[in-house]
Amino acid sequence: MNQTTTKQTFQQAPAMDSRQVLVFKTNILLPAMGIFVRPLLDAMEDIIQWTIDYADCDHVLRVVTTGLNAREIEDIILQAGFTCEELTD
Amino acid sequence: MRNRDENKVDALLKKALDMIVQHGFEGLSMQKLAKAAGVSPATIYIYFKDKEALILELYKLECEKYFAHILKGFDPEMDFATGLATQWKSRASYVIDNPDKAHFMEHFWFNPLKVKSVKMFGKHFGEVMHRFHNKAIENKELVSMPLEVYWSVAFAPLMNLVRFHKAGVNMAGEKFALTNEMLMQTLALVLKALKP
Numbered sequence: 280m281n282q283t284t285t286k287q288t289f290q291q292a293p294a295m296d297s298r299q300v301l302v303f304k305t306n307i308l309l310p311a312m313g314i315f316v317r318p319l320l321d322a323m324e325d326i327i328q329w330t331i332d333y334a335d336c337d338h339v340l341r342v343v344t345t346g347l348n349a350r351e352i353e354d355i356i357l358q359a360g361f362t363c364e365e366l367t368d
Numbered sequence: 369m370r371n372r373d374e375n376k377v378d379a380l381l382k383k384a385l386d387m388i389v390q391h392g393f394e395g396l397s398m399q400k401l402a403k404a405a406g407v408s409p410a411t412i413y414i415y416f417k418d419k420e421a422l423i424l425e426l427y428k429l430e431c432e433k434y435f436a437h438i439l440k441g442f443d444p445e446m447d448f449a450t451g452l453a454t455q456w457k458s459r460a461s462y463v464i465d466n467p468d469k470a471h472f473m474e475h476f477w478f479n480p481l482k483v484k485s486v487k488m489f490g491k492h493f494g495e496v497m498h499r500f501h502n503k504a505i506e507n508k509e510l511v512s513m514p515l516e517v518y519w520s521v522a523f524a525p526l527m528n529l530v531r532f533h534k535a536g537v538n539m540a541g542e543k544f545a546l547t548n549e550m551l552m553q554t555l556a557l558v559l560k561a562l563k564p
Contacts, residue, residue: 302413332418335398341413366410 297345298327301352302366304337316359323347323355337366377415380405381426389468393423393479420481427476428488430469435493437462444500448509449559451500456526456555460546463530470534511564521561525554 307313313331320329320342328343340363342352349365356363383405387396398419402409416422438458446454463470476482501518504510510518532538533546 300414302410330417332398332413334419335409337399337409339398339409339413341417366408366413368408368411 298343299345301342301344301347301349303340303342303349303352303356304362304364304366305331305340305356306362307331307333307338307340307356309333312361316356316361319355319359339366376407376411380407380412380415381422381429384422384426385430385468385472388423388475389471393475396423398422420484423476423479423481424485424488427473427481427485430473431489434462434469434473439493439496442496444496444503446500448500448504448507448562451504452522452559453555455523456551459523459526460530460551463527464533464546467534470530474531508564510562518562521558525558526551529554 307316310333313333316331320326323344325344325346326342327345330341332339332341340352340356344352353363353365380401384396384401387401387404396419398409398412398416401422402412405412412422416425438455441458442451442454444451476485501510501515505512529546529550532544536544538544
């Protein structure tokens with residue numbers, strides 16, 4: 280179900296799998312707005328999977344990536360005209 | 369960000385179960401769960417992409433625990449009466465000893481997500497139960513009937529008595545506590561009905 284079970288940190292050297300999960304607060308409120316970011320995120324080879332939780336008040340964008348950093352993803356979303364801010368622990 | 373921390377996932381799922389039992393599925397949100405569990409929403413999103421994914425994983429986990437419990441001490445090669453009695457005992461004890469888990473699993477039946485959960489499970493549990501059922505028919509210990517009819521006669525009476533017991537009241541709202549005698553009396557009626 281959840282296809283993203285293995286995660287690695289920046290600090291820990293990517294031995295087998297360099298996948299990591301990044302989480303962002305956005306103002307992508309509806310699926311109808313999500314279609315504007317879809318082509319941009321789908322086009323990124325380093326993004327394995329991404330989802331937006333429209334039900335959440337932070338409209339959380341969750342990205343599973345093999346190398347992009349938070350800043351690069353924020354830039355993609357900003358480019359599409361939305362706000363995007365990394366959520367950290 | 370960080371490795372999957374199984375302890376953290378367990379703690380989150382346990383908290384989610386508590387919230388669902390107390391406030392229903394609508395009472396759970398990623399933000400409320402974060403607050404209740406004392407973690408940031410980001411932490412929860414690392415493990416689950418949304419509330420649905422979290423509830424589905426919780427359901428899968430709880431069912432696996434339940435299946436493991438009711439297969440313990442059970443052998444599909446048992447004669448039908450012994451096997452069914454063994455099943456009744458372990459199913460009743462699990463529900464009575466784990467009221468919150470049972471409450472959650474039962475409520476999940478009425479959640480639209482139920483449809484999505486169908487293909488989540490391994491085959492083992494179903495295979496054991498099918499073997500028990502088919503072998504009993506071969507041995508002429510059990511009438512052949514549609515599987516749903518079999519289940520409804522073989523297990524639903526038990527589940528309903530346990531439901532009354534858990535609620536502490538019967539269908540008329542009167543005080544009720546299940547006794548072993550009642551359980552065995554009902555089992556005897558069920559066995560009689562299922563006998564060829």
